[in-house]
Amino acid sequence: MLKYILRRILELIPTLIGISLISFIMIHIVPGNPVRILLGNRYTVARAAALTKQLGLNKPLWQQFLIWLWNILHGNFGYSYVYDKPVVKLVLQAIPHTLVIVVVSVMFAHIFAVFLGAVQAYFQDTIFDQVVTVINYFFYSMPSFWLAILLIIFFAIDLPWFPSGGIVNPQATNPSFADFLHHLVLPVASLFLVSVAGWARFMRSSMREALLQDYVRTARMKGAREFRVLFIHALRNSIIPLITLLGLSLPALLSGALFVEEIFNYPGMGLLYWNAIMSRDYPIIMGVTFFLGVVTILGNLLSDVLYAVIDPRIQYQ
């Protein structure tokens, strides 16, 4: 198992180089120039030439890429053009905020979706199931940013229950934890609702299948209650495919978080990334992309490992 994990981590390297290369090419294909944005209305040809040289943007692209790779090998992700701070520092500042949103919403969404899908499968084709299915479709087909805007309109403006953005009240000198949670509700809710819908649908079909299996009949034959049949016998089997889905949906979640952070002005990775793209802050774009790549691959690895923990038939060499 350990060997397997190690091998998977080694496999990470070429993938990361690939991801970096592609994003490097992408940012240079799209129009826009960081020097022009940085100088703004102080722009002169001479100043631009000097800054271009200072940032190393005058070198051929392939050289720029290799320099970037070389620096990364030495743990140097460069300096942000805009903030004039190390990329690593900015990313490390932003990570906890994103992590909170994503982890909290994923955790709740997963638990709730498993429960909802399981109960739906058990009561399949009843009115309950049909109503929940319709609601699920509604949220499933809704982009997270759109949902976020709706939530702001309903629960921050029409009903001023929650703040519409930020992490804490800016006026408070010593913001409380409750205030922090209060600001967390809407961003988490928008990610939660979007993820629950998809996962519950998946869980429902997976559970439907599990309930038809012979071992479910065996459990009933033993005299187990329906609760036990559903949540002890069928559930553990039916969440196995869901775990793969969790790993695979991590990138989608992160990009969902990107929009949500932008809308709620939540200073996580998403907002950092978004602003970096807007101002063509190349080192940050590259650094965050690299980081997201690592997270995605680690997410997949994590789900593979969980898979083996839950399903004894899987063995990794």
Next chain:
Amino acid sequence: MANSVLNVESLNVEFNMEGNYFHAVRDVSFKIEPGETLGLVGESGCGKSVTSLALVRLLTQSARVTGKIEYQGKNLLDLPERDMRDIRGNEISMIFQEPMTSLNPVYKIGAQISETLLLHKDISPREAFQQSLEMLKKVGIPRPEDIMDEYPHQLSGGMRQRIMIAIAMACNPKLLIADEPTTALDVTIQAQILELMKGISKDLGTSILLITHDLGVVAEMCDRVAVMYAGQIVEQGSVDDIFFNPQHPYTRGLLNAIPKIDAEQKQRLQPIEGNVPPITRMPKGCRFSPRCMHASDRCRAQQPGFFQVDNAEHLSRCWLNEAKEA
């Protein structure tokens, strides 16, 4: 007899198919005496599994079950689900045809046997574990201590069926229903499993309802036999009655279809021509008449009841037996 283990009287099972109810089992009656093994035989699709699942009330929602299943003075069909749960796995157990899929793939063998004990007996998990281990030894599992800690996928089909027997027998039930317990296994393993069931039923005095389409198995295992065709029992009697004095043309047909070693070497097997009708298209009159060589107009028009053959226990649902009875 008042102290039969199970007394089934005119059991009917209907399935709701797009709004209409169709009989999969019709007017089935039989008794199982203490310590006895009753064979229920018939071709595929005759309603053997439906009958057995009806006995423990494990049919799907679309099934409507009527009649009487008397167990210890109570009609199981009237029992609240909670009482029925107390009986299942405890007093009446069941093993199935598919040993490969009947165990839960994600739990260890030990846990799966203990579960039955923990559900029904007031014992600690530790005691349950000990008793499960004893049970594994009883069903002839080699290295029982190791197997307790293994998962189903690590075991062969024969082993898994032994485990199923261990689960079913863990609470020492009065009745074991075995739905084609050996069909999925190869011949030598089949013999071992049957031997095991025979031994256990003798040691513990368990009655067995053995469902099979293999008359060889019946001859080996059973005291009495009920032959089922298209949802009805067509002939019923002791093993000797059925093998040496079969009355119903269907029973005779089944007997002709088993290979005989002693008979003239190259005698061809004679499967009965035609198929079991689907429950949506049951023939009028005697249900076997479309496949019966002896069928008359009366057979095709009118359904026969049971006629007694040579003794009170030997019954046949065939017009040909009417004359003999009189």
